[in-house]
Amino acid sequence: MSEALDAAVILGCRVETNGAPSCALERRAARALELLRSGLTTRLVASGGRAWGEHVEADAIARWLVERGVSRERILLERLSLTTVENAMFVAELAARHRLGTIGVVTCDWHLPRAMASFTDVGLSCVAIAAPSPELPEKERRRRALREWLSGRLDAKVVARAARGGARHPFRRAFDQASAREKP
Numbered sequence: 001m002s003e004a005l006d007a008a009v010i011l012g013c014r015v016e017t018n019g020a021p022s023c024a025l026e027r028r029a030a031r032a033l034e035l036l037r038s039g040l041t042t043r044l045v046a047s048g049g050r051a052w053g054e055h056v057e058a059d060a061i062a063r064w065l066v067e068r069g070v071s072r073e074r075i076l077l078e079r080l081s082l083t084t085v086e087n088a089m090f091v092a093e094l095a096a097r098h099r100l101g102t103i104g105v106v107t108c109d110w111h112l113p114r115a116m117a118s119f120t121d122v123g124l125s126c127v128a129i130a131a132p133s134p135e136l137p138e139k140e141r142r143r144r145a146l147r148e149w150l151s152g153r154l155d156a157k158v159v160a161r162a163a164r165g166g167a168r169h170p171f172r173r174a175f176d177q178a179s180a181r182e183k184p
Contacts, residue, residue: 003040003102003127004039004040004041004102005035005040005041005102005103005104005127006041006043006095006099006100006101006102006103007041007043007044007045007076007095007098007100007103007104008032008035008036008040008041008043008044008045008103008104008106008129009044009045009047009078009087009091009103009104009105009106009119010028010029010032010044010045010046010047010061010106010107011028011047011048011084011087011105011106011107011111011115012025012046012047012048012049012050012057012058012060012061012081012087013025013028013048013057013108014052015052015053015055015056015057015060016052016055017052017053017055019054019055019060019063020060020064021060021061021064024108024131024133025057025060025061025064026064027108027131027132027133028061028106028107028108028131029061029064029065030131031106031129031130031131032044032065032104032106032129033065033068033070035104035106035129036070036074040104041104042074043074043075043076043098043100044065044070044074044075044076045075045076045077045078045091045094045103046058046059046061046062046065046075046076046077046078047061047078047081047087047090047091048061048078048079048081048087049078049079049080049081049082049086050081050082056079058077058078058079059077059079062075062077076094076098078090078091078094083151083155083158084111084114084115084118084151084155085118085121085154085155085158086158087115087118087119088115088118088119088121088122088124089122089158089162091103091119091124092119092122092123092124095124101125102125102126102127103119103124103125103126103127104126104127104128104129105119105126105127105128105129106129106131107129107130107131108130108131108133109130109131109132109133110133110141110144110145110148111148112128112129112130113148113152114148114151114152114155115128116128117152117155117156118152118155121155121156122162
């Protein structure tokens, strides 16, 4: 990839009980950090609102990046999403508010097709950026593929419902409420 991105979005996943990113989340954050350091983006979005114990995914991602020298000002937080399709919907709101054009979607290689479908379904211009995963046994690869296929079908239904709901949709209201709380 040689085209500059307005931002790279790191999709959240499991956080350890001590607040450290899981191996998968660390691979995703490290891949985004490579993009930042190589000059392919100047902004990162830590996306994920699921709390693992006392630790929220987006906060764990941001903390990991800051510990590696990334300025906090370069990181946008999306702390509302609990699913991949919600990552896409809430990032679309952030992208509109911050005038972000092309976005890099950073996630595990096996998760990338569904993530890209969600991000393009909500109207974002995106580039797929894989964080390579370790090899898995065939049975686990099949289980994961089935889960991703089923989840993708559900995600498409959520996006269609949100499109019908417009400004009154719960996602939009939740985003507006959270944004209002963050303003000084």
